[in-house]
Amino acid sequence: MTHAHDRALPRAVRQAMPMARDVLLEVAKQHGVCIRPIPLKRLDTHTGTWEIIDVPCGATFDSKCPPCAKRNKQLRKAQCREGWHLDAEPVITPNEPDEEQRWLVEFRADVHAQREAAEKAGDDTSELDELISGLDEEINAAGMRGNVLGRTAAKRSRSTRRRQDAPDLPKRKMAHTTLGRTFHGTDGKVYRPSLFVTLTLPSYGKVRDGIPVDPDAYDYRRAARDALHFSKLVDRFVQNLRRVAGYDVQYFASVEPQKRLAPHLHMAIRGTLPRAEIKQIAAATYHQVWWPQADEVRFDGDHLPVWDEQGGYLDPATGEVLPTWDEALDALDEEVEPLHVIRFGEQVDVQGVLAGTPDADQCIRYLSKYLTKSLGDALDGGQVQREHADRMLDALRYEPCSPTCPNWLRYGVQPKGAKSGMQPGRCRGKAHKPDHLGYAGRRVLVSRKWSNKTLAEHRQDRRTWVLEALGQADEPTDPHRYIWRPVPAGDANVPPLAVRLLRTVAERQRWRAHLRELEARAAGQDLSATEPTGMAA
Template sequence: MNASDRSTPRAVRLAQPLAREVVDQLAISSGVCVRPVPMYRLDTLTGQSRRFDIPCGATLESKCPPCAKRNVQLRKAQCREGWHLETEPEITPNEPTDEQRYLIELRALLQAHRDQAEANGEDLASWDEAIDQVEAEMRASGLRGSVLGRSSTGRKRSTRRRQDAPELPKRKKLPGTLGRFYESPDGKRFRPSMFITLTLPSYGRILDGAPVDPDGYDYPRAARDAIHFAKLVDRFVQNLRRVAGWDVQYFATVEPQKRLAPHLHLAMRGTLSRKEIKQIAAATYHQVWWPATDRIVFDGDQLPVWDDACGYLDPRTGEVLPTWDEALDSIGDDDEPMHVLSFGDQVDPKGVLGGTDRADHLIRHYLTKYLTKSIAETCEPSNQRQKDHADRMLEALRYEPCSPTCPNWLRYGVQPKNARPGQAPGRCRGKAHKAEHLGYPGRRVLVSRKWSNKTLTDHRADRRAWVLEALGLSATEDQDPNRYTWKPVRPGDPDLPPLGQRLLAAIADRQRWRELMAEHQARQEDPEFSATKEGRAA
């Protein structure tokens, strides 16, 4: 402590801002990642090693506001570019690499050995493990899909529609993804699109975001609907394509309502009548064919015990609990599904024309507005009733199975899929049971493959190329993927400067880039800007 600090009253010193906090605030205002990941890049041609701070890429503002803001801007660009395309997207598969060809050949060899071992009655565990490892390497190399096509469990469920669900019309399939053209009386042709909002049904009367009668509110159904909501959305898209007749493309986001139930905002390319959209929503449902959870078998201190030889046992009788596959096999053809979910009556379809203020308003204020916040952050309780409602919802989710591997199945007398020791009901680490997700374990943004003819990585590369061009740098420099190798900086590396120092350097770089960007913009607007600047410099 220096002399000036000793002469300053303590209360005044405590009120002074911390320099480190000011650095973080300046980094955020400058668009610099505040949680950068330090990495070393080795140039295999020159042998030189250089350290880079890689942005963390967080999508939530609570973790890193600059990275979250950049991700939202990318989503806005992705939504805007695909919503009103005028030409069909062309997706040409890449030629397989030598590594991918090798992995396919290795997969074929392993399959042949496995088939021979099965014919000889040998143990298949080692071959299955090897095949799983190779298929993981195949996915990591960029191959998609399965070499064996769709996997099948051998269980067949009836595809006949439920009697309580209305039938859907089916149009003749049209090629393409753009939808239909319409022509006005004056001869102008246009192709509108749609913005659709879908909600879940009521579980009880709501007042100001909380149930009027908490005891009568159907929390178990609300929890299950939230967990399986993504599957219901998939069914809606399937029905949408069936009725429309063309390969409908969409950009959708999942957000919570104030009552904590998830709902969907969906931008659809092409248009149907509002009546048809409401019919499709009313006819869409999803059946969950899981073991029944209407009877609690184990609770409190009486929990299943693990046995290395056969899995979980009943502590009272010593009997082995049925495995996940055995529990599914026991579901008969005349049994009802464990749960059936459908949309509520509130369906709001709107027609939208491309390039209008309305389209931009829907993108900014509905489709991407809350993507920088977690689901729980978008509806934080403002009073005690809402807080109690959120607590009851989390309690309902605590023992609700969220997936085949969820430990909560032990509560209902079934071993979870891929059971392992140490599992117990109420201790699942799945997203659905965490307070920030409110039961919804799926992705917040749902985008069809042919939406903008680009992946999010492609949109990020477009943005980078535009910035580099504006800064007068090469967008194609250092593009050889085999030239560089990357490795993380180990904790305690003596060559790694403190985070504050690295942030200061990044802030200075960002300020320099902004000056170059301002010059580029001025040059675009005034061709004489360059000559004037050069004259002043001379």
């Protein structure tokens, strides 16, 4: 259709016509093509040629890139399925250190020796301390677990005595296994059941369809603090679970929002325990937040602490330096109550699951149901629920989310790592963003020995299946053959996004045509039945 013909059409007809770019994006989504590809320059050191390669953005939410979010969801489903009912112990062998990792540790040892010599000589060690701190960060970033020297500072300790309002837990002798018990049926078969557990937070007030019946009586402050510290409560539950179970419990869990906007947990657990014990563990699990007080407002409005380069933040009226985070913790009396205590609610659902059953498939779908949506995307109850979310965000606005949160200034404490420009109510932390509703932890929680594979290995399984189906060998490549570089903004060598999407869509069409041809030649063999769960559309 020519542009002249377009102009000849009535205006109302032209306005009703879809935009070509929007149609292209929809086509790309239908073919599983990333709609926000990242262009990278790749140098082939064997041939000396550069080329532009589009790398999928890897987004996990539909709101950013539905095809990438769908692939991530399928990978998670495959990961959950493969690890849930293992009948053999997973074996995890640490990788051999590479040259960079060895060099970093050797250099760290050399700098440490220099610092010890300087300290004995009475010289200033501040520059060496800063270098050591940077090296420790590089060591962690280089793919090594743990600190070279272990804990370098004394751990701040509190009484480990259990609260009087929490029931005691039994403790079994630990067995060195990650597998649950087996049961022999009357038919001679051996069954290895597992569990699907759902844990929720307590009530903050009566709700109907996720909306508070009386917003004024709803305890938004407690709801906000529970959301902020929910990830710590989950950690405590896992610790207690392993203590009671008597074996190295492995799990795959996802955190999702309820209609009332509180986070709750779905957890697939390998192995089984009596339902009564799971409920007892949930009832006995709590987390105490030993932070400075955050109930009495000391600075607000125009009366805010002022920054001084020498001493940090000062009281604007007296000029007194506010206590640092560590000083505020040191000042806490041993008899003082914690700032907050978080517990699970009474609603605990426990379901036994067998491998390969419809119930197992349904639970896996349930675990991954909301992985492509942010917590804020749960707002589907109209204007009334959005108002409920706004009140929740108001309660979160001045709640400290971490030791580094600027909101501590409101309560007379300098945040950890304080710097100029901090203001209460303007924290940029993840927990304070509307899409997260106070929860800043990971949405998917997977134990180390779950499926005996990393997510990257599950992704490689999918790639191998695709290449084998297309009749191409996934040959190992020389890791030093290619050199990757970012593409500068505005690089003339990068084609427009529409052109790159069209090319990728055409490539996907060729793949599918080849797969259909192979299936037609398979003499009735159902190749789709062997398709791994992580296969992209």
